[in-house]
Amino acid sequence: MVKENILERIPDKRQERNTTSLKFKEDLISFLGDNYKNKICLEIGTHKGYSTRVLSTLFKKVITCETNTEYINFAKNLNSDRKNIDFLEKDVYNTKWDFTDIDAVFIDCNHHIDYVMKDIYNAISLCKENEELLLIFDDYGLDNPWEGVKESVDKFLKDIRFNLVRFIGEHKGSDCNPRANLLDEEGVICTYSKKSLQKFIRIFDGNLYEAGEVLKLGFEESEGLRIPDDYLETQEFIILRTAWGIGDWGIISAMPRLLKEKYPNCKVYITSKKFVKNLFGIDLNIMNLIFENNPYIDGFKDEIDGEIFHDHYRIYNNDTDIPLVEQMLKFWQFEEDEYKDSQPELYWSDGEKKLGDDIIKQYVGDNEFGALLISNRFGTQYGKFDEVSYKNDFNKMKKLLEENNIPYFYWSYSPLDEIRFDFINKILDMRNMNLRIQLYIKSKAKINISNQCGTNQLISRYSTCYEIQRQFPIGHNLVRGEFYL
Numbered sequence: 001m002v003k004e005n006i007l008e009r010i011p012d013k014r015q016e017r018n019t020t021s022l023k024f025k026e027d028l029i030s031f032l033g034d035n036y037k038n039k040i041c042l043e044i045g046t047h048k049g050y051s052t053r054v055l056s057t058l059f060k061k062v063i064t065c066e067t068n069t070e071y072i073n074f075a076k077n078l079n080s081d082r083k084n085i086d087f088l089e090k091d092v093y094n095t096k097w098d099f100t101d102i103d104a105v106f107i108d109c110n111h112h113i114d115y116v117m118k119d120i121y122n123a124i125s126l127c128k129e130n131e132e133l134l135l136i137f138d139d140y141g142l143d144n145p146w147e148g149v150k151e152s153v154d155k156f157l158k159d160i161r162f163n164l165v166r167f168i169g170e171h172k173g174s175d176c177n178p179r180a181n182l183l184d185e186e187g188v189i190c191t192y193s194k195k196s197l198q199k200f201i202r203i204f205d206g207n208l209y210e211a212g213e214v215l216k217l218g219f220e221e222s223e224g225l226r227i228p229d230d231y232l233e234t235q236e237f238i239i240l241r242t243a244w245g246i247g248d249w250g251i252i253s254a255m256p257r258l259l260k261e262k263y264p265n266c267k268v269y270i271t272s273k274k275f276v277k278n279l280f281g282i283d284l285n286i287m288n289l290i291f292e293n294n295p296y297i298d299g300f301k302d303e304i305d306g307e308i309f310h311d312h313y314r315i316y317n318n319d320t321d322i323p324l325v326e327q328m329l330k331f332w333q334f335e336e337d338e339y340k341d342s343q344p345e346l347y348w349s350d351g352e353k354k355l356g357d358d359i360i361k362q363y364v365g366d367n368e369f370g371a372l373l374i375s376n377r378f379g380t381q382y383g384k385f386d387e388v389s390y391k392n393d394f395n396k397m398k399k400l401l402e403e404n405n406i407p408y409f410y411w412s413y414s415p416l417d418e419i420r421f422d423f424i425n426k427i428l429d430m431r432n433m434n435l436r437i438q439l440y441i442k443s444k445a446k447i448n449i450s451n452q453c454g455t456n457q458l459i460s461r462y463s464t465c466y467e468i469q470r471q472f473p474i475g476h477n478l479v480r481g482e483f484y485l
């Protein structure tokens with residue numbers, strides 16, 4: 001439904017002072033778009049149902065609360081053609097908020113500060129674990145003798161989990177409210193997150209320092225923070241990730257080449273196994289596995305002076321799915337056209353290529369083949385087996401395998417017959433094969449199919465890769481060129 005149709009026959013605040021302005025509603029429509037079509041909104045304060053009507057076009061379902069029977073009847077009549085609104089005659093200040101599966105809360109009820117604070121406390125109590133709740137406030141800029149919305153929101157903004165996303169509606173000084181001009185913006189959209197806080201760390205002269213807890217690692221694009229010019233002038237760069245999976249390092253594997261292309265005379269180093277062990281106490285060799293034979297690497301460093309601008313130094317914005325390497329390179333003062341070729345890349349030795357080619361030749365000759373990977377996260381939620389997820393993952397993967405009926409090299413966490421994948425034309429179990437040889441064989445496959453897994457992500461530059469998505473949104477783990485199912 002287009003914006004003009006949504007707002008048809010809905011008055012502006014200048015005609016109906018207890019509703020939101022048309023600009024407020026237009027901004028809300030533009031901000032939400034189709035992103036909340038499968039989500040549920042709770043509205044606190046129905047009044048005559050004008051905003052309710054708009055919300056019902058943007059959400060799968062709207063639950064709206066009001067104590068005034070006349071207003072409820074008016075709103076029901078106004079929205080008689082809308083079938084996704086639940087009207088509740090409910091005093092939200094004297095009854096329990098027993099709502100479930102709420103994704104957004106529109107707060108436009110009693111504007112006394114005590115009541116607004118209670119609205120916010122009740123709203124954020126609905127936020128689900130590891131998820132984010134959207135909060136929409138009307139009358140943020142209201143000239144209110146009882147204080148109210150602005151004062152309450154500003155108090156909550158001191159909580160790192162509570163974030164102001166944007167202002168909406170009429171601007172400060174507007175006469176949209178006939179009682180008094182706005183003292184600030186008409187409305188505001190915020191988010192509250194119930195995700196765990198993360199430690200932001202600094203690494204300086206080989207020592208690790210905790211720089212505080214944050215909800216999201218990195219810096220908002222609007223802050224304008226970038227890597228210091230004097231660091232770039234040294235032309236000696238260090239690459240480090242503070243995560244320890246093969247995919248964690250693999251998704252930034254194009255960074256050395258991109259740095260050399262932008263700064264042709266620079267030296268690019270990777271932190272060594274020894275450095276990582278001394279600093280983090282972790283004994284692993286993923287760095288070498290990912291960057292071995294990489295012609296853009298000038299070596300691995302055991303000792304490093306000065307600051308290391310690792311993966312916590314990144315730039316993000318409201319787009320949730322931006323590859324980590326691109327976020328990092330934005331911090332390194334890259335422009336979009338300079339980092340767009342950011343897919344993971346690997347470099348194999350002549351010996352590795354020969355061994356991989358010999359294995360392929362032995363098992364499939366010159367015929368096309370695929371690669372299947374089923375990790376132990378298949379059919380799980382939060383690390384535990386989930387029957388619904390398993391059926392969903394299995395059916396998607398089975399359909400794709402049947403559509404691409406070719407021989408498959410495979411790796412699976414359990415024998416194929418135990419997890420119901422013994423129907424495939426299997427060639428060779430790669431479980432005990434050297435990982436770099438596995439990756440080379442996968443790079444030569446016509447198609448790679450897996451549940452979401454770092455090993456599969458590394459091949460997206462070389463082969464058509466399908467993954468069963470388990471993170472929503474994928475966020476910085478996104479890799480360009482993959483097909484997520």
